[in-house]
Amino acid sequence: MTDYRNLRVALLGAGSVGSQTARLLLEHADELASRVGARLELAGVAVRNLSATRDVQLPAELYTTDAEALIESSDIVVELMGGIEPARTYIIQALTSGADVITANKALLAEHGTELFALADRVGAQLYYEASVAAAIPILRPLRDSLAGDRINRVMGIVNGSTNYILDRMDRYGDSAEDAAQTALELGFLEADPTLDVEGFDAAQKVTILASLAFHTRVPVSAVYREGITGVTLDQIRAAKNAGYVIKLLAIAERLTDPETGADAISARVYPALISREHPLASVYEGKNAVFVEAEAAGSLMFYGAGAGGVETASAVMGDLVSAARRHVAGGPGLAQNAHADLPLLPVGAINTRYHITLRVADEPGVLARVASVLATHGVSVENVLQTVPDAADADGTATLVIGTHTAREAALAATVKELAVIGVVRAVSSVLRVEGI
Amino acid sequence: MTDYRNLRVALLGAGSVGSQTARLLLEHADELASRVGARLELAGVAVRNLSATRDVQLPAELYTTDAEALIESSDIVVELMGGIEPARTYIIQALTSGADVITANKALLAEHGTELFALADRVGAQLYYEASVAAAIPILRPLRDSLAGDRINRVMGIVNGSTNYILDRMDRYGDSAEDAAQTALELGFLEADPTLDVEGFDAAQKVTILASLAFHTRVPVSAVYREGITGVTLDQIRAAKNAGYVIKLLAIAERLTDPETGADAISARVYPALISREHPLASVYEGKNAVFVEAEAAGSLMFYGAGAGGVETASAVMGDLVSAARRHVAGGPGLAQNAHADLPLLPVGAINTRYHITLRVADEPGVLARVASVLATHGVSVENVLQTVPDAADADGTATLVIGTHTAREAALAATVKELAVIGVVRAVSSVLRVEGI
Numbered sequence: 001m002t003d004y005r006n007l008r009v010a011l012l013g014a015g016s017v018g019s020q021t022a023r024l025l026l027e028h029a030d031e032l033a034s035r036v037g038a039r040l041e042l043a044g045v046a047v048r049n050l051s052a053t054r055d056v057q058l059p060a061e062l063y064t065t066d067a068e069a070l071i072e073s074s075d076i077v078v079e080l081m082g083g084i085e086p087a088r089t090y091i092i093q094a095l096t097s098g099a100d101v102i103t104a105n106k107a108l109l110a111e112h113g114t115e116l117f118a119l120a121d122r123v124g125a126q127l128y129y130e131a132s133v134a135a136a137i138p139i140l141r142p143l144r145d146s147l148a149g150d151r152i153n154r155v156m157g158i159v160n161g162s163t164n165y166i167l168d169r170m171d172r173y174g175d176s177a178e179d180a181a182q183t184a185l186e187l188g189f190l191e192a193d194p195t196l197d198v199e200g201f202d203a204a205q206k207v208t209i210l211a212s213l214a215f216h217t218r219v220p221v222s223a224v225y226r227e228g229i230t231g232v233t234l235d236q237i238r239a240a241k242n243a244g245y246v247i248k249l250l251a252i253a254e255r256l257t258d259p260e261t262g263a264d265a266i267s268a269r270v271y272p273a274l275i276s277r278e279h280p281l282a283s284v285y286e287g288k289n290a291v292f293v294e295a296e297a298a299g300s301l302m303f304y305g306a307g308a309g310g311v312e313t314a315s316a317v318m319g320d321l322v323s324a325a326r327r328h329v330a331g332g333p334g335l336a337q338n339a340h341a342d343l344p345l346l347p348v349g350a351i352n353t354r355y356h357i358t359l360r361v362a363d364e365p366g367v368l369a370r371v372a373s374v375l376a377t378h379g380v381s382v383e384n385v386l387q388t389v390p391d392a393a394d395a396d397g398t399a400t401l402v403i404g405t406h407t408a409r410e411a412a413l414a415a416t417v418k419e420l421a422v423i424g425v426v427r428a429v430s431s432v433l434r435v436e437g438i
Numbered sequence: 439m440t441d442y443r444n445l446r447v448a449l450l451g452a453g454s455v456g457s458q459t460a461r462l463l464l465e466h467a468d469e470l471a472s473r474v475g476a477r478l479e480l481a482g483v484a485v486r487n488l489s490a491t492r493d494v495q496l497p498a499e500l501y502t503t504d505a506e507a508l509i510e511s512s513d514i515v516v517e518l519m520g521g522i523e524p525a526r527t528y529i530i531q532a533l534t535s536g537a538d539v540i541t542a543n544k545a546l547l548a549e550h551g552t553e554l555f556a557l558a559d560r561v562g563a564q565l566y567y568e569a570s571v572a573a574a575i576p577i578l579r580p581l582r583d584s585l586a587g588d589r590i591n592r593v594m595g596i597v598n599g600s601t602n603y604i605l606d607r608m609d610r611y612g613d614s615a616e617d618a619a620q621t622a623l624e625l626g627f628l629e630a631d632p633t634l635d636v637e638g639f640d641a642a643q644k645v646t647i648l649a650s651l652a653f654h655t656r657v658p659v660s661a662v663y664r665e666g667i668t669g670v671t672l673d674q675i676r677a678a679k680n681a682g683y684v685i686k687l688l689a690i691a692e693r694l695t696d697p698e699t700g701a702d703a704i705s706a707r708v709y710p711a712l713i714s715r716e717h718p719l720a721s722v723y724e725g726k727n728a729v730f731v732e733a734e735a736a737g738s739l740m741f742y743g744a745g746a747g748g749v750e751t752a753s754a755v756m757g758d759l760v761s762a763a764r765r766h767v768a769g770g771p772g773l774a775q776n777a778h779a780d781l782p783l784l785p786v787g788a789i790n791t792r793y794h795i796t797l798r799v800a801d802e803p804g805v806l807a808r809v810a811s812v813l814a815t816h817g818v819s820v821e822n823v824l825q826t827v828p829d830a831a832d833a834d835g836t837a838t839l840v841i842g843t844h845t846a847r848e849a850a851l852a853a854t855v856k857e858l859a860v861i862g863v864v865r866a867v868s869s870v871l872r873v874e875g876i
Contacts, residue, residue, distance in 0.1 A: 020735065024587065024588075024735060028587070028589065031589070031779075032587065034654075034779070035586055035654075130584060136733075136735070136736035136737060136739065137739060138576075138580035138583075138584030138585065138739070141579065141580065141583055141584050142576035142579065142580060142584075145576075145579055145583075145757060145760070145761055146568060146576030146579050146580075146754070146757040147576065147753065147757055148473055148756070148757050148760035148761070149462065149466070149470065149753065149755070149756020149757050149758075149759050149760045150462075150753040150756055150757065151466065151469070216472075216473075280721065280742060283718065283721050295574075295753060296753075297458065297462060297574070297749045297750060297752055297753035297756065298574035298743065298744065298750055298753035298754070299574060299743065299744045299747070299749075299750050299753075300743060300744070301574065301575060301576070301741075301742065301743035301744075302740070302741075302742040302743065303739075303740075303741060303742075304718060304739065304740040304741075304742065305736065305737065305738060305739035305740065306736065306737045306738070306739075309737070311735045311737075312735065312736055312737050314735055315585065315587065315588040315733060315735035315736035315737075316584070316736070317587070318586070318587020318588055318735065319583060319584040319585055319586050319587050319588065320587075321587050322583070322586035322587045323583055323586070330769075331768075331769045341469075341472070
């Protein structure tokens, strides 16, 4: 079964994912050898500081600060350091020396993926990255392999556990945004600097990776339309709940028709949106992740699981490691990205979506007619309207008007809201949220 | 991009899956060529009757009744005829002639998988079968590849859409079992002979395939413990709903410890069971399928989507077709089963589970103590008890006692129920259901 020579595996980084990967490699060595047809030998673990405390106890002689020497003598290099440098330089060294590389580094792939995949292609090495999106959930390989004969139309994911945790606390427990963020921080769901999470940068990095696999088109992270959750209020969440919706931070990559050329194009965007409570994504609680995929033939699919965590992410790394090792033993195609389609990326104004618009309006006759005429001017049709009569809380004599629109071009919806904000009868635009998942 | 020679694809069968596969092959020919690096040429479609009406119009010259000649001249053979013969003979011919084979035929794999995988192995051909379980949902490839470096402990699936549709109608709409089955039949969810579905045979075939991939162990379908849904009553479903549960037909493959040897063993079983409404499987409605996977490192994962349908199943067939074609172009490992672990299969009595037992008891002092002593004798501990006082409906003076047990060995639970049935204070055992998903 294991006539093939041992395969030397280098680990770069011994944080929580690196430590758990090392543990799984050592503990399951015999079973892995049966599955691969060769033994996976942990050649070493490159760290910055030999005396740091680790999550998992490994034999001291495995640690080294000489990453270059370790890479040079390995068949497969697993980069779990995070950050751009020196991770990028080490991956380039590894690929150039002919090693296959596994990484969970979404930031690096989002910034330098094009360069790294091109290099891997040129030297005939492979770059695997299942752990970079939604941690433990097998999503990249199904997109690339299982749906390879289908045509994907939309990928819509809850791919950031921290923001899902915060929104879920607000929705299910009525926590304020501040309390929810504090709980998330205490439970380790949120980094000390939460900007990457709450402003949607992390989700934007992941959507570039999903878009590249679903649509065979590279999307620079700077081109992803992005709104975070900092503007989401408890009032919005409560109103959504009453209307049968839940607010989720969605990372969406979608196939569209380019209105100029009539040809296929794509959109990549991140924003908080309403989805129906009946939608499978609505039941993704706490820090869990899920990716909902719509394909022409397969219909709707969902992939659900842990989107973070050391050992959970290590599971995805190990899957890639077995794939890379099998390729050493048996040859064959790897997980290279393929950007043959190279579809144009449309701005967010070109997408089709629905809006829920909440207005504070003067409580006088003719207000609804005035508001409706603004929508009509922009070609936006109304699906439903809810007007509340002023009550004791409305001492200023204003009423609340909630308008749900039919699907329309985002640009028309945005222009509608802009005009509504300045007409006389509207005192304030309290909330504008998109509706997804229809 | 497509320097490689054309690959000839034979389709056996032109039913709903076959017709849709042919359509996708022809409509997406250019895109498939880009993805594979070779053109996939539909060499022909073998049918029994040239003049039958088809779902999809194909050029008449593609149809042939000479399956043998078509197979002989093809690189990849896609068997979508169903049934055991002549499908088995054709697959043997195809593999023997060196062609890779794709099949959606779960019945054939459950009965003759061992023989067919051994043949494929011997001749160096590949047998792909993603479409055989849960149709469009990518589940076999993630189990084999993505989780290859992890250790799967349990696979628990809703893998039969017809029975899920019936149970869901009963649960969400209060339909009787007969009405729900009638609706399922009218909507095409149920075959004219529903035995394979409602008695759990279809799910049992699928659990053998899941078990073989999750545990690297072949399980004969005859060894799967199986209960269908014909005994599930609306009363049980209502009582489950009141207690926060839903009843689903679950196909379970699980890693256990063999009590005799202390070594790993597995269980494969199909039965209706209670699961908590908070469990992700509880939100799998209508004819949808989902497979919930628990792995040591990855934690809990769920794969959700369409479990039937011509075009949905064709999506999975196409994914296999692209994999097979890429292997022709680039070489490398295929999807062969690997039964290296060869774990023993334990009888259902050896599993650990929980019971919900509903009894009609005499309404007199000391009943609970008598019942509790029976449980204690068998080492079964009680998690909760609900005793209802007799009301107008209980004209016979009996009360209802619902006992939820803690986890115990199935054999002990079964013995407990057997003894409860014959003690004096128990008038009848109204319902016994297992609880899963904890």
